[in-house]
Amino acid sequence: MSNMVAIVGRPNVGKSTFFNRLVGTRDAIVDEFSGVTRDRHYGKTEWIGKEFSIIDTGGYVTGSDDVFEDEIRKQVQLAVEEADVIMFVVDTMTGITDMDNDVANLLRKQDRPVFVVANKADTNERKMDASEFYAMGLGEPYPISAMNGSGTGDLLDEVVAKFPKPQSDPDEEAEELPRISVVGRPNAGKSSFINALTGSDRNIVTPVSGTTRDSIDTHYKAYGFDFTLVDTAGLRKKSKVHDDLEFYSVMRSIRSIESSDVCILMIDAEEGFHSQDLNIFSLIAKNNKAVVILVNKWDLIEKDHQTAKKFEKLIRSRINPFDDVEIIFTSVLTKQRIHKSLDAAIRAYENRKRRIKTSPLNDYFQTVIAKQPPPALKGKYIKIKYVTQLPTKFPSFAFFANLPQYVKEPYKRFLENKLRDQFDFTGTPVRIFMRKK
Ligand SMILES: Nc1nc2c(ncn2[C@@H]2O[C@H](COP(=O)(O)OP(=O)(O)OP(=O)(O)O)[C@@H](O)[C@H]2O)c(=O)[nH]1
Numbered sequence: 285m286s287n288m289v290a291i292v293g294r295p296n297v298g299k300s301t302f303f304n305r306l307v308g309t310r311d312a313i314v315d316e317f318s319g320v321t322r323d324r325h326y327g328k329t330e331w332i333g334k335e336f337s338i339i340d341t342g343g344y345v346t347g348s349d350d351v352f353e354d355e356i357r358k359q360v361q362l363a364v365e366e367a368d369v370i371m372f373v374v375d376t377m378t379g380i381t382d383m384d385n386d387v388a389n390l391l392r393k394q395d396r397p398v399f400v401v402a403n404k405a406d407t408n409e410r411k412m413d414a415s416e417f418y419a420m421g422l423g424e425p426y427p428i429s430a431m432n433g434s435g436t437g438d439l440l441d442e443v444v445a446k447f448p449k450p451q452s453d454p455d456e457e458a459e460e461l462p463r464i465s466v467v468g469r470p471n472a473g474k475s476s477f478i479n480a481l482t483g484s485d486r487n488i489v490t491p492v493s494g495t496t497r498d499s500i501d502t503h504y505k506a507y508g509f510d511f512t513l514v515d516t517a518g519l520r521k522k523s524k525v526h527d528d529l530e531f532y533s534v535m536r537s538i539r540s541i542e543s544s545d546v547c548i549l550m551i552d553a554e555e556g557f558h559s560q561d562l563n564i565f566s567l568i569a570k571n572n573k574a575v576v577i578l579v580n581k582w583d584l585i586e587k588d589h590q591t592a593k594k595f596e597k598l599i600r601s602r603i604n605p606f607d608d609v610e611i612i613f614t615s616v617l618t619k620q621r622i623h624k625s626l627d628a629a630i631r632a633y634e635n636r637k638r639r640i641k642t643s644p645l646n647d648y649f650q651t652v653i654a655k656q657p658p659p660a661l662k663g664k665y666i667k668i669k670y671v672t673q674l675p676t677k678f679p680s681f682a683f684f685a686n687l688p689q690y691v692k693e694p695y696k697r698f699l700e701n702k703l704r705d706q707f708d709f710t711g712t713p714v715r716i717f718m719r720k721k
């Protein structure tokens with residue numbers, strides 16, 4: 285169950301400063317994970333024990349001034365469709381502008397909770413000025429300073445109170461079926477793939493009303509597998525808003541990714557591997573979800589015996605360092621390798637749940653580390669004493685050492701690779717932590 289908060293507002297009001305304040309500390313921790321790059325517009329944070337995602341819609345607007353307003357309007361609409369709570373940032377230094385009013389008009393026409401965040405209220409005087417924004421008809425403004433952080437705590441208290449209550453279904457949880465989502469850029473073949481899996485109604489076991497707003501999760505038996513398909517309503521329904529925006533796919537994908545255990549990432553073979561495919565892949569990795577890559581529409585590609593190999597190599601070089609992932613060439617049209625795709629997804633799911641006992645883990649790493657110990661730093665020898673798997677939902681391992689802060693990224697990656705050599709973690713992110721002992 286994920287909660288999503290979208291930050292909207294016209295340019296220069298301080299959205300990205302605010303975003304950074306909200307995710308800053310948490311992201312610093314995330315950055316320490318191997319191979320995870322920081323995303324400027326998407327982050328996770330928590331407040332009084334409630335975790336949520338934050339999307340800064342601002343960064344996605346590009347282009348000349350005349351397309352600006354139109355773009356912002358689109359983004360506000362999408363934010364409204366996808367997010368649980370909207371934070372509408374305005375600027376107490378400038379007061380209400382026409383563009384603020386435009387955004388306010390859009391926000392008044394819908395029923396998602398909206399918080400008016402009156403930013404740059406660094407001084408008492410500007411805090412008073414914030415009340416001006418009451419006139420927009422979206423409730424009491426919250427004066428804050430994204431720069432120094434004042435006012436953000438009170439705001440977040442109210443924001444997290446608006447999250448929908450999780451509707452957990454104990455039976456469903458007890459069954460622990462793999463939760464699969466199908467993600468990818470527009471037109472990659474996601475709906476066709478889902479239809480191929482679920483086309484005939486007799487495959488449906490029970491429709492379970494979703495844990496996330498709008499999502500219908502359905503329990504299927506298909507191709508000999510038993511799984512829950514996470515279908516965020518948006519996946520089927522075409523939005524009124526054009527889907528040429530990167531932001532659109534990102535919002536859609538985040539919802540699906542966060543509510544699943546394993547993601548089937550579909551690539552259009554004719555289009556090649558785009559930067560946007562990589563973005564979606566990174567979102568999956570960042571959320572520590574398992575993944576299988578399908579290169580779809582393979583029927584349309586003119587090929588020889590090298591074509592698939594070359595394609596695969598290219599993808600692996602792009603998704604590096606997390607490249608221990610199955611890549612399958614499919615044609616949904618001719619139903620080629622659909623069974624294999626599901627099979628790989630279930631395997632990735634199992635690998636994500638894999639637990640390695642402490643003793644085989646240490647037996648193995650004793651030898652590995654003795655052969656290639658971490659390089660000494662500033663004349664100090666680093667001694668790794670033991671390793672244990674942490675009780676997280678995805679594989680993470682703590683290595684205990686005398687000087688954990690001296691173990692650098694390349695050595696952590698070496699440990700991860702060794703882990704993957706010995707145990708099967710294909711398709712799942714693995715995190716390595718160094719701890720003091
Ligand atoms: N005084 C003051 N300035 C702020 C505050 N928050 C942001 N700013 C400044 O306002 C300017 C715009 O901030 P950004 O965070 O880039 O604004 P944005 O809304 O993300 O802008 P776009 O990316 O263009 O949409 C920067 O110069 C910030 O330093 C604040 O709380 N107080």
Ligand SMILES: Nc1nc2c(ncn2[C@@H]2O[C@H](COP(=O)(O)OP(=O)(O)OP(=O)(O)O)[C@@H](O)[C@H]2O)c(=O)[nH]1
Pocket residue numbers: 468469470471472473474475476477519580581582583584614615616617618
């Ligand atoms: N030749 C060929 N065409 C395919 C294949 N898979 C899907 N298509 C076609 O590609 C087009 C897009 O397929 P969709 O399933 O709608 O793609 P989608 O990813 O759900 O698209 P959005 O709803 O825009 O996100 C349709 O015309 C499909 O018939 C395939 O394996 N081979």
